Amino acid sequence: MAAGTLAEAGFAPVVAERMPSVGRKLLMAGKSGLNLTKEEPAPAFRAAYGGAAAELATALDGFGPAAVMSWAEGLEQPLFTGSTGRVFPEAMKASPLLRAWLAR
Template structure:
């Protein structure tokens, strides 16, 4: 079981890795692995990457918040995310955007946005970086499970199998099937004997004291 204490445990870098899911989590995993020298292929069932990221950009793309780290971490109480946020805090996210040529600014609420107030320039710059790192895109590839050590995909030219040294599943939840998040992967891993937790809303959580 992954927990907050295991985040900084060093791992060996595989020679090749499949990242299944081309949203922000999958693309960041691909970038990190490629920078470490891994040959990375990103598979996604949709015709383009980052579709939910682009939808978030309709509202200006709130990237993070400018408040101090201690206050920022308090927003995640009860979740095993402390060391992850500390390893990549809001300042690091802003620096990453700047390195992609996308300047950010702090709004009146303290929230951080790209100066363009759009996701598309950031995504284009990110995909260029991944291409320069040698990351291979495989679009319209739906992962359907395993056959032995091979990953199985349905692709435009039919079903095929491929073997990598490691695979990262970054397919998100079940919030927006139209944009790629249909949660179908949970049934695949459950059939393989991997326990999963039920999907729950995450974007608008709040606490109410009913006493």
């Protein structure tokens, strides 16, 4: 994601990865559904970060649940929100999202 942000700003970042391809941990994470974020109001979302919430406030405000969802949807990944508010790709796995992300 950092490399993508740099590329959009006109830089040409190099991504170094010791495995044969990048992002493999996401595939592991996606095995159980790939929970992308939790769709809930900012105060409740922040509260989940406990004592670190104040320190992370700028980051959470800058890239909160709505931004995460819009990022995934921008990669053509339809999402759904479960009964607990957790948000998943409809595909319930990470490979389509990872493929689209790497292509970008």
